[in-house]
Amino acid sequence: MTHTILTGDRPTGPLHLGHFVGSLQHRVSLQEQHNQTILIADMQGLTDNGHNPKKVADNIFNVMADYLAVGICPTKTTICLQSALPALAELAMYYANLVSVARLERNPTVKAEIASKDFGASIPAGFLNYPISQAADITAFDATIVPVGEDQLPMIELTNEIVRKLNHVAGKQVLIEAKPLLSEVSRLPGVDGKSKMSKSLGNVITFGSTDDEIAKAVRAMYTDPNHIRVDDPGQVEGNVVFTYLDAFHEDKSYVASLKEHYRRGGLGDSKLKGVLADCLVNLITPIRARRAQYIADPAQLRAVLLAGTEQANQKSQQVLGRVKQAFGLNIL
Amino acid sequence: MTHTILTGDRPTGPLHLGHFVGSLQHRVSLQEQHNQTILIADMQGLTDNGHNPKKVADNIFNVMADYLAVGICPTKTTICLQSALPALAELAMYYANLVSVARLERNPTVKAEIASKDFGASIPAGFLNYPISQAADITAFDATIVPVGEDQLPMIELTNEIVRKLNHVAGKQVLIEAKPLLSEVSRLPGVDGKSKMSKSLGNVITFGSTDDEIAKAVRAMYTDPNHIRVDDPGQVEGNVVFTYLDAFHEDKSYVASLKEHYRRGGLGDSKLKGVLADCLVNLITPIRARRAQYIADPAQLRAVLLAGTEQANQKSQQVLGRVKQAFGLNIL
Structure with missing residues (x-):
């Protein structure tokens, strides 16, 4: 059976062996059979880098080059850029009205992330909202399968809650629910044996x-x-x-x-x-x-990303159109 | 001196005499001298009507007809529809990373509104976020003047905070600050003498x-x-x-x-x-x-709204382009 898969990364640094084991290898094999979209989530990268956008912008082509170098094939997988897909921001805005602030604050993944970052008392609104943005990403492609680690399961739950609420408000099925595909491989530890391999911990081997x-x-x-x-x-x-x-x-x-x-x-x-x-x-x-080779040819990277983003734009605009129609806001 | 003015209404019911005194008359006179945009804020209308979008959708043409009937002239004023302007949702998403949740929760206007509505423990995320969305609306048109009631002053403050933060992150002036234009006329009481004239209190005279x-x-x-x-x-x-x-x-x-x-x-x-x-x-x-006459001719209302929205789309896309460029995210 062919599934529609949505996956992606925040471009906040080059990818590394932890990604290879946790997701990249998996994607290379999934693309053979399924309809796979990989979203470079630069907007989401900004949710905890709002004051340092350069960190996000500078890594978009790094991540693209990593994808292509490990064998993700742009004719089999749609690679696209979140900030160039307006429907994602628009869908997130509609969904935000169907989710309570309390529900966001209860999200265990977000709670753990907030605890691990030094936001202090200043949690950016965008960071609290990012699970809504993820729901927009997943639903914008009618994804049926989302490969995740166990810690990301609450995100899929929230997405499906939004789907059910929106369908209820619309009185018909507008969006479909997604199923998590749990990674078989546990996280790779950092070279220091502590915690996971992570850019921010500086214990990584990159490509x-x-x-x-x-x-x-x-x-x-x-x-x-x-x-x-x-x-x-x-x-x-x-x-x-x-x-x-x-x-x-x-x-x-x-x-x-x-x-x-x-x-x-x-x-x-x-x-x-x-x-x-x-x-x-x-x-x-x-x-x-x-x-x-890819890094030396940014024009090619840009062309591949542009082609994938145009395809993703068409698809996500269709879904946005369905949501607007369901809300009666398709008058123009 | 010619100013750029951004103003608007949530389309959650027909306008009434309270609006006539508080804003409409003023807009009719401002349009003679200034560059005025009126935003029909349907997305914002959804922030407390997420489960009843029909209430918003059904009132867009009501509000349009009210505008034209009182003398707002579409050749002098740009009338546009928020949900048909993707740049507004995108800008709001960027700005959300520059505002803390605590800052939103301190907003006195939002606090008062939350107290007056029966959200219970379920304040929609979209409602808490709506001042960020307003900042997107104001800045998307490079507005220099925003006509407001005194209770809306905190919104302009937050907008200008976002403007300063974004300019600081960018290291140059990308957005401009707006000044409030306080309404000279105090709010019209409802016919029952209680509180203000308000659709939800049922004490209004409409057009x-x-x-x-x-x-x-x-x-x-x-x-x-x-x-x-x-x-x-x-x-x-x-x-x-x-x-x-x-x-x-x-x-x-x-x-x-x-x-x-x-x-x-x-x-x-x-x-x-x-x-x-x-x-x-x-x-x-x-x-x-x-x-x-206008209500009897929805095709005309639609044409007027479409023309204004196309104009507003061009302007707001320009501003979004500046923000994306400042963040280095204009690579596609």
Whole structure:
């Protein structure tokens, strides 16, 4: 069965291996069978960068280049830019009347994000509202499937609440509900083993990282603090190097033999890290090369983004038209 | 000096004599000298009618007909429809990142409105956000002057805060600040003498009211409860009939003589009300006739609104273009 999939990223930095495992690989395979749209969510990127819009603007082409370099194909996937799709802002404005402030403040994802940022007492209105904007993004493409992490499930719930309310007000089905597609792979930890891999934590390997940068990041990886001499038995669980080998090494039986050796003792961290560094260098080298070609040709990136955005504009204007008609506001 | 004026109404019911005194007359005179845009704020009308959009949609042409009937001339004033101007929703989305939730919750006008409505614990997000939407409306036309009642001053303050923040982020002047133009006339009381004339309080005389309805409304007007017999001296202050005569009767010296007679005693309420009813019937009869002609020709109303909205669309897209450029988001 062919689904309509909406996914996307805030362009607030280049993408990295965490995205590769968490979403990009998945998208490359989903595009073969489904009708997939990827939204570069620059407006949403501004919700916590309102005073530093350059951070968002500067990363749009970085993210585009990452997409194309990892194998997202613009003839199979529609890649589009949120700020160039007026229907998304208009839909968000209609939906905001169907959601209470209290409902937004109860959103556990937003609560956790607010706690993790240093907004102080000044939470931007745009940030509190961003789940409404996400509902606009999802519904504007009649998405049936939205790939998400577990922490994003409340967003899909709110979207479907809005869909039901709007259909109720309209007295007919205008919008359709979306289903979450939970990522099978758990989040990749940062190279420091703490929390997730995240641009803001500075513990990432990007698709532009050089061989030296990759080797350096791997050398800095958290292993087993009790594995002091090569002969000591080592722990595999919570050992970031093994987490990465599980995620990226193609030869699973070789990884299994490494684990056995490491547990038994006799496999040094330095040798183990060499295996991972080679693996990541092999993975990233061709992606980095393609990425560099795209980055060197912004006109091509712009053309691809423009074509996708024009297609997305047509679709989202259709949905907006349905909502306006349902509200009787299609008089002009 | 020619100013750029932005004004407008939520289309949630036909306009009435309160609007005539408070804004319409003023607009008819302002259009002679200034560059005036009137926004039919249907999106804003939805912020407290999200579950009843028909109330908004059904009144757009009512309000249009009222404008034209009282003498607002579409060749002098640009009349446009908010929901058909995508730049307004887009600008509001940018501005929402520059305003904190706490700042919105402190807005005294919004606080008072929330208290007067029965939202309960469910204040719609769109309602809390509507001052941001107003800032988008004002700035989208580079308005220098916004005619307001005193209770709307906090809206202009917030708009100018947003203007300053955006210019600061951009590092240059992108938007201009607006000045409030305070209405000289205080609000007209409802025919019951309570509060202001307001559709929701049901104490209004509209431009479609028949002679009988006008006479009936005037008969119901609050006068001086101690003025029981014709010969009793009567009080003019707080006497709704005199408030209306002051507002609408063209012969000010005749009104002065009526006041003197009423104070002295010997002028009955019924005779006094007859004078006011005649005055209002004379005022409304030609407006009502013109209004009926417009209402009978929705194609004409639509054409006028479409032409004004196209003009407004061009202007507001220019301003949006400046904002996007300032944020570096004009890449497509």
